[in-house]
Amino acid sequence: MSNRRRAGLLAAACSAGLMAGVFSAAHAETLADAIALAYQTNPTLQQQRASTRITDEGVVQAKTGFRPTVGGELDVTGSKTSPDTGADVKVSGSGATLSISQPLYTGGRASANLSAAEADVLAARESLRSVEQSVLVNVVQAYVDVRRDQERLRIARENVAVLQRQLDESNARFDVGEITRTDVAQSQARLAAAKAGQSSAQAQLEVSRAAYAAVVGQTPGELAPEPSLATLLPPSVDQAFEAAQTANPGVTSARYTEEAAAARVAVAKAGYRPTVSARASLGYAADKRSGVGSQFDDYDRTVSGAITASIPIFTGGLTTSQVRAATERENAARSATESAKRSAIQQVSNAWSNLLASRANLVSNEEQVRATRIAFEGVRQEQQVGLRTTLDVLNAQLELSNAELALVGARRDEYVASAVVLQAMGQLGVTKLAANTTAYDPKTSYNRVTHSVGWVPWEPVVQAIDKVGAPSVKAQSGSK
Numbered sequence: 328m329s330n331r332r333r334a335g336l337l338a339a340a341c342s343a344g345l346m347a348g349v350f351s352a353a354h355a356e357t358l359a360d361a362i363a364l365a366y367q368t369n370p371t372l373q374q375q376r377a378s379t380r381i382t383d384e385g386v387v388q389a390k391t392g393f394r395p396t397v398g399g400e401l402d403v404t405g406s407k408t409s410p411d412t413g414a415d416v417k418v419s420g421s422g423a424t425l426s427i428s429q430p431l432y433t434g435g436r437a438s439a440n441l442s443a444a445e446a447d448v449l450a451a452r453e454s455l456r457s458v459e460q461s462v463l464v465n466v467v468q469a470y471v472d473v474r475r476d477q478e479r480l481r482i483a484r485e486n487v488a489v490l491q492r493q494l495d496e497s498n499a500r501f502d503v504g505e506i507t508r509t510d511v512a513q514s515q516a517r518l519a520a521a522k523a524g525q526s527s528a529q530a531q532l533e534v535s536r537a538a539y540a541a542v543v544g545q546t547p548g549e550l551a552p553e554p555s556l557a558t559l560l561p562p563s564v565d566q567a568f569e570a571a572q573t574a575n576p577g578v579t580s581a582r583y584t585e586e587a588a589a590a591r592v593a594v595a596k597a598g599y600r601p602t603v604s605a606r607a608s609l610g611y612a613a614d615k616r617s618g619v620g621s622q623f624d625d626y627d628r629t630v631s632g633a634i635t636a637s638i639p640i641f642t643g644g645l646t647t648s649q650v651r652a653a654t655e656r657e658n659a660a661r662s663a664t665e666s667a668k669r670s671a672i673q674q675v676s677n678a679w680s681n682l683l684a685s686r687a688n689l690v691s692n693e694e695q696v697r698a699t700r701i702a703f704e705g706v707r708q709e710q711q712v713g714l715r716t717t718l719d720v721l722n723a724q725l726e727l728s729n730a731e732l733a734l735v736g737a738r739r740d741e742y743v744a745s746a747v748v749l750q751a752m753g754q755l756g757v758t759k760l761a762a763n764t765t766a767y768d769p770k771t772s773y774n775r776v777t778h779s780v781g782w783v784p785w786e787p788v789v790q791a792i793d794k795v796g797a798p799s800v801k802a803q804s805g806s807k
Contacts, residue, residue, distance in 0.1 A: 394786060433602050
């Protein structure tokens with residue numbers, strides 16, 4: 328390859344890199360972009376969605392209690408007998424049977440199983456919503472952590488630059504005899520400490536970038552400022568408490584779990600009730616003895632049908648024990664619902680308190696930065712006229728740097744606290760943070776599997792019959 332061609336390729340690569348840098352700067356990654364990517368690719372979310380789809384299959388399986396089952400059997404037999412007469416007798420046969428069995432009445436067991444499965448689906452959806460909110464909070468935290476640490480690194484670099492100039496100035500003044508070696512050593516010590524702080528800030532930024540990549544799915548580039556969450560927050564903590572009582576996924580999931588437990592009590596009680604089923608079969612069979620035609624020449628056809636009613640009389644205490652166990656599971660689920668309500672109230676209370684504290688810290692830190700910047704400029708000017716020492720300037724610079732770092736941290740804490748309040752309320756939805764992102768709808772999978780092959784025209788009739796005299800089941804709340 329000629330030198331001219333190498334030079335051309337190098338220039339093209341440099342131009343492409345420059346254009347990429349300009350494009351990246353012009354199109355910085357936003358919080359909505361990060362949320363959209365994590366919402367589509369985060370493995371924790373994908374796992375929970377799969378678990379929800381597994382729960383959908385429980386409804387399909389419960390509906391089979393109203394549907395017929397069809398089976399077939401095919402057999403071919405043969406035998407050989409050697410009697411005392413010496414002539415072997417060979418007997419062969421073949422047959423086929425097609426049977427169909429249809430439950431007519433299960434004492435309410437099938438209906439209660441379906442109610443429990445439907446409640447399980449609703450509880451699984453709320454668990455999915457809880458995981459979604461947790462992932463969204465993690466994305467928000469990872470995003471603002473990277474931005475915070477980028478600002479910390481910038482402040483650390485500026486601090487090093489300022490202290491380097493201060494050291495240069497101290498050396499110059501020492502050369503003309505205005506200050507002592509002690510002043511120079513103080514400047515050197517502060518500069519060394521600032522460089523160590525810069526290294527720590529760089530390391531912390533890399534840690535935050537790794538955490539961002541783990542939750543979002545890619546390393547962060549240039550991050551745009553995060554949008555305000557103030558418009559999503561309620562004006563008072565009382566409204567936050569009210570929202571949590573109805574929308575917190577932990578509370579709603581516990582309620583649906585309680586409904587499923589109540590339905591399973593009805594399943595157990597159905598064990599006291601009779602069951603009725605119908606069965607029909609069509610069979611063909613033929614036998615052939617040695618030397619007499621073919622076994623396929625003549626088949627005997629058998630058609631049979633039966634309606635069977637089964638009434639439990641004595642189960643050795645099994646049914647009673649199952650009812651007691653199911654009742655205690657319902658009691659436990661009811662207590663879990665109350666616990667979830669209290670936990671939601673505690674989450675809102677803690678999150679709201681942290682939000683108020685972080686807002687107060689933010690205001691104080693903004694005032695601190697303003698005041699320390701004025702003080703630093705004043706001390707520098709006073710040093711130039713001999714009213715302040717080098718140590719005074721170094722201390723003023725340290726206070727300013729610490730105040731700026733505290734302000735960056737306070738901004739991050741206030742934003743994360745706002746997101747946590749929304750999470751505790753159950754209102755941290757993906758469409759609120761990334762409006763252009765299409766939300767995952769678990770109903771799509773539910774409708775697909777529940778409307779799959781298996782339905783029969785008389786299924787609604789069987790369902791209606793099965794509810795006659797069946798144990799009552801608590802009505803489901805919400806829609807599937």
